[in-house]
Amino acid sequence: MTEYEAVIGLETHIQLNTQSKIFCSCKADSWNDPPNTNICPVCTGLPGVLPVTNRVVVEKAALLAAAMHAEIQPVSFFDRKNYFYPDLPKGYQISQYDRPLARGGYLDVPLPDGTTRQVTIEKLHIEEDAGKTKNDNGRRLIDFNRCGVPLIEMVTGPDLRSADEAAQYLIRLRQLLRWLGVSEADMEKAHLRCDANVSIRMVGADYLNPKTEIKNVNSIVAVKEAVQTEIERQIREVEAGKRIEAWTLEWDEDAGVLRKMRSKETEADYRYFREPDLLPIHISEAWLAHILQELPELPLERRARFISQYGLPEYDADILTGERSLSDYFEAAVALYPSDPKRVSNWLLNDLMRMLNESGKLASELRLTPDYLVEIIRLVDAGTVNTTTGKSLLDKVEASGKRPGEIVNAEGLAQVSDTGAIRQAAQQIVSANPEQVQSYRKGKTTLIGWFVGQLMRETRGKADPQLARSILEELLSE
Amino acid sequence: MRRQGFTQSRYVIIPAMSLTLEEVEHIAELARLELTEAEKARYREQLSAVLDYIARLQELDTENIPPTSSVLPARTPLRPDVPRPGLPLEELMKNAADTEQEQFRVPPVLD
Numbered sequence: 001m002t003e004y005e006a007v008i009g010l011e012t013h014i015q016l017n018t019q020s021k022i023f024c025s026c027k028a029d030s031w032n033d034p035p036n037t038n039i040c041p042v043c044t045g046l047p048g049v050l051p052v053t054n055r056v057v058v059e060k061a062a063l064l065a066a067a068m069h070a071e072i073q074p075v076s077f078f079d080r081k082n083y084f085y086p087d088l089p090k091g092y093q094i095s096q097y098d099r100p101l102a103r104g105g106y107l108d109v110p111l112p113d114g115t116t117r118q119v120t121i122e123k124l125h126i127e128e129d130a131g132k133t134k135n136d137n138g139r140r141l142i143d144f145n146r147c148g149v150p151l152i153e154m155v156t157g158p159d160l161r162s163a164d165e166a167a168q169y170l171i172r173l174r175q176l177l178r179w180l181g182v183s184e185a186d187m188e189k190a191h192l193r194c195d196a197n198v199s200i201r202m203v204g205a206d207y208l209n210p211k212t213e214i215k216n217v218n219s220i221v222a223v224k225e226a227v228q229t230e231i232e233r234q235i236r237e238v239e240a241g242k243r244i245e246a247w248t249l250e251w252d253e254d255a256g257v258l259r260k261m262r263s264k265e266t267e268a269d270y271r272y273f274r275e276p277d278l279l280p281i282h283i284s285e286a287w288l289a290h291i292l293q294e295l296p297e298l299p300l301e302r303r304a305r306f307i308s309q310y311g312l313p314e315y316d317a318d319i320l321t322g323e324r325s326l327s328d329y330f331e332a333a334v335a336l337y338p339s340d341p342k343r344v345s346n347w348l349l350n351d352l353m354r355m356l357n358e359s360g361k362l363a364s365e366l367r368l369t370p371d372y373l374v375e376i377i378r379l380v381d382a383g384t385v386n387t388t389t390g391k392s393l394l395d396k397v398e399a400s401g402k403r404p405g406e407i408v409n410a411e412g413l414a415q416v417s418d419t420g421a422i423r424q425a426a427q428q429i430v431s432a433n434p435e436q437v438q439s440y441r442k443g444k445t446t447l448i449g450w451f452v453g454q455l456m457r458e459t460r461g462k463a464d465p466q467l468a469r470s471i472l473e474e475l476l477s478e
Numbered sequence: 479m480r481r482q483g484f485t486q487s488r489y490v491i492i493p494a495m496s497l498t499l500e501e502v503e504h505i506a507e508l509a510r511l512e513l514t515e516a517e518k519a520r521y522r523e524q525l526s527a528v529l530d531y532i533a534r535l536q537e538l539d540t541e542n543i544p545p546t547s548s549v550l551p552a553r554t555p556l557r558p559d560v561p562r563p564g565l566p567l568e569e570l571m572k573n574a575a576d577t578e579q580e581q582f583r584v585p586p587v588l589d
Contacts, residue, residue, distance in 0.1 A: 018559050025562040035581045036571070040564030056559035084510055086584040134581070141581035269508060279554035 003203040004238070006231045007211070008160035008196060009122075010169060010223075014152040014183050015129070015191040016060045021148035022128050023051030023094065023278075028149050031189055035143035043148035045090035050277050057150040058281055060182040061101050061126050062291045064152060067180055067298060070105025070124050074283055078126075078275035087131035087142050095153075097272045100125035101281065107156075108300055109172050111165065119169055120157035127151050152183075158197070158208060163228035166196060170220045172299075179299050179324045187219050196227050199244065200234045212247045214258065226251040229258055302327055310334060310341035319349060326356070329363035332370035337377060347377060351394055359398075367401040368394055375404045388461055389413050413462060419471070422455070422463050426471045429454045440476050448473060497526045 021028050024042035042049045065072050079097040105121035129149040134141045160166045174192060177185040185192045199211035214230060217223045226249075234244050249258040283291075297305070299321050306317035306327075321327045330348055334341045352373070356363060376397070380390040385408060393404050393413070400407065408414055429451060430437055440447045451472045456463055502522045506513050513521065564570075567580060576583040 020557075020559050020561040024564070025557070025560065026564045027561040035579070036567055038564060039570060043564075044570060052557045053554050054559050055556035058556065082508075086582075138586065139578065140584045140586060141578055142584060143581055269504075271508065282553050 004200045004231075004235050005161055005203045006163070006227070007158045007199045007201060007208060008162075008166050008227060009156050009158040009211075010160065010166060011153070011155045011195040011197070012170075012173065013129075013193040014064070014154060014177060014185070016057055016150040016152065017181070017183050017191075018054055018056050018060065018150055020054055022054050022057050022126070022150035023148055026148065030145035030149075033145060035141075035145060037145065039144045039147065043089075044144050045147075051094065051275075053278065053281065054150065057126060058101070058283070059291045059294075060150075060180075061152055062283060062288065063180055063294055064177070064182050065102035065105065065124055066292055066295050067176060068102075068105035068107055068121055068124065068154075070102035070121060072102050072283060072288060073099065074285075075099070075280050076101045076125075076283075077280045078278045079272045080275050081127075081270045081272055083270055085130070085133075086140060087133045087144070087147075089131070089144060089147060093128060093130060094275050094278070095127035095272075096125035099280075107169065107172060107176070109165065109169050110300065111168060117159065117161070117165055117168075119159045121154060122157050123153065123155040125153055127153055158199075158211075163224045163231060166227050167220050167224040170194060170223060174220075175299055175322065179296065190218070193218070194223055196223060196230075198227055198230045198234070200231060200238065210244045210246050212244065212249055214249045214251055215261065216250045218253070222251060222253050225256065226258060229256070233258070296324070299324075299327075306330075310345075312341060312345055316342070316345045316349060319353070320345065323362070325362045325364035326352075329366075329370055333374050336371060336374040343377065344374075347373060351391055355394065355398060366398060368398045372397050372404055379404060379408065383464065384408065384414050386461070386463075386465060392461075419467065422459070422468050423471050423475075425455055425458045425463070426451075426468065426475055429458065430472075430475050437476060448476070451476070497522050497529065 016028075018028050020026060021038075021043055024040050026040050026043055027033075027038040030038045042051055062072050076096060077099040078094050080092040081095045081097070082092045084091055100123065102124045105124060107119050107121070109117045109119055111117055129146045129151050131142055131144040131147045134143065156169070160169055170187075170192070174185040174187075177183040177192070183191055187193070194217050196214045196217060197211045198214060199209045201207065201209050212230060212234075214226050217226050230249065237244060248261040250261050251258055303314075303317045303321040306312050306320060307314060312320070320330045326348070329352075330344065333344045333348070337344050352363070352366075352368075355361075355366070355368070373394070376385075376390050376393050379385045379393070380387055385393065389408075393407060396402075396407050396411075397404055402410075433451075433454070436447055436450065440451075448469065452465060452469050455468045455472065456465065459468075499518060499522060502513075502518050502525065505525075506518070506521075571577045571580075571582070574582050
């Protein structure tokens with residue numbers, strides 16, 4: 001059996017999260033808005049209008065380019081890409097062609113086996129989105145809300161080697177986009193769209209075989225499945241002595257199959273020319289420096305630093321840097337509790353992550369601030385509350401917004417470490433349950449857990465469990 | 479070295495001296511124009527004349543002259559990112575040939 005490897009490149013369209021559109025002041029995000037409610041003469045291509053570029057689009061694009069290690073061009077141009085389609089009211093899309101905003105660049109993608117795949121970027125430019133065509137029983141209805149929404153088109157080199165790597169690239173890209181705050185990067189809402197170019201070759205070969213292009217893949221899982229399906233199909237074809245033709249395929253998510261799309265005869269004849277209505281974008285050194293002030297420490301850098309600086313396991317560091325505000329939260333908490341970063345990490349991974357998942361909030365939106373979390377950990381450390389109470393405090397602080405110490409006082413949650421009080425409660429339980437006491441004394445010592453449970457219930461969870469256990473053991477062995 | 483008889487833009491290389499009939503048909507197709515045989519012949523002639531003229535300009539030595547994309551001061555004005563209401567729907571739909579469910583309705587198109 002011959003060994004094949006897949007050669008995959010991804011073309012992504014990233015919707016920037018600006019307030020307004022790229023060349024007019026209409027609201028950019030129309031999610032849940034009725035059709036044709038965020039449109040104006042500019043984005044619907046009425047005669048006599050002129051586009052004016054949104055400053056923040058250039059800034060967010062430059063920020064992303066810098067994070068992709070691309071070379072930001074001091075001068076770049078807009079071009080018209082001409083084609084006719086009903087959802088493209090001007091008859092051309094304003095894009096960039098031979099003088100894009102940035103050149104080169106790469107994204108490092110850590111792989112599950114511990115290695116890193118460096119994925120090169122072949123193309124990174126700004127463009128406007130087109131509208132939406134809806135087919136409704138043979139009728140074609142057009143919604144122009146999406147016309148003029150700012151996009152970054154980013155195309156990778158043929159650097160990915162498996163369906164899983166393609167998925168990993170998208171996961172890391174999505175993480176980066178959210179980290180930078182340039183896009184919501186929600187694939188289900190089409191903020192991040194992906195086409196995949198797939199071919200196969202013998203392992204170790206350095207040439208490229210004809211590729212197919214898969215369109216309409218709207219989730220990371222779908223990209224993985226569609227690419228895997230196509231790799232397997234190409235291997236079957238080649239094994240059967242057939243040639244791979246440069247088809248365009250569409251992924252049918254429900255059926256899990258790829259369908260061949262009809263190719264347009266005039267495809268790729270877009271007759272690009274300079275957009276005469278727009279002047280070139282000049283990014284001065286001063287402006288670029290201003291933009292790059294917003295460039296944060298990137299996720300992979302922070303992940304590496306968490307491992308080296310705080311001695312965290314890779315697993316912890318990866319999860320904590322999965323999202324920027326969670327990693328900021330961790331650092332703020334560790335600054336207040338520098339003696340044991342791993343202990344802070346455990347509280348975040350075990351408890352805070354659950355709260356975030358349940359509430360759908362970002363770490364920065366919690367009322368349980370890093371300050372309050374550390375206060376709870378210290379209350380547990382000092383033995384003021386036991387671990388169970390400490391964990392229940394997390395939700396109480398989140399619900400009330402009050403300081404943990406305040407809640408402990410108001411609700412009388414402090415751990416009972418008073419031997420007398422615990423002994424009294426233990427004696428009551430022992431005398432009230434003669435049957436259990438008898439079986440314990442006959443050798444069923446596992447019942448100790450039940451006795452401790454009774455005592456914790458009696459003291460509303462406040463007793464020091466270790467102390468309770470030893471007192472109970474003492475009473476029961478008498 | 480510049481090749482004689484070609485206009486060489488950054489985008490396409492068009493043989494200037496005689497545009498073929500097929501090229502005229504292709505351009506018409508891209509512009510979604512249906513031309514009669516007489517029109518094709520006429521446009522072939524006219525477009526060839528335009529390209530011939532461009533070819534003459536190509537004879538100039540522009541080796542050390544940067545391309546001119548615009549004669550205006552070369553810096554795009556930028557707009558703050560502040561959304562404003564656009565046009566009311568009824569205003570925008572006024573000139574539409576056909577509308578349905580607050581959307582523009584278009585005839586079926588070839589995919």
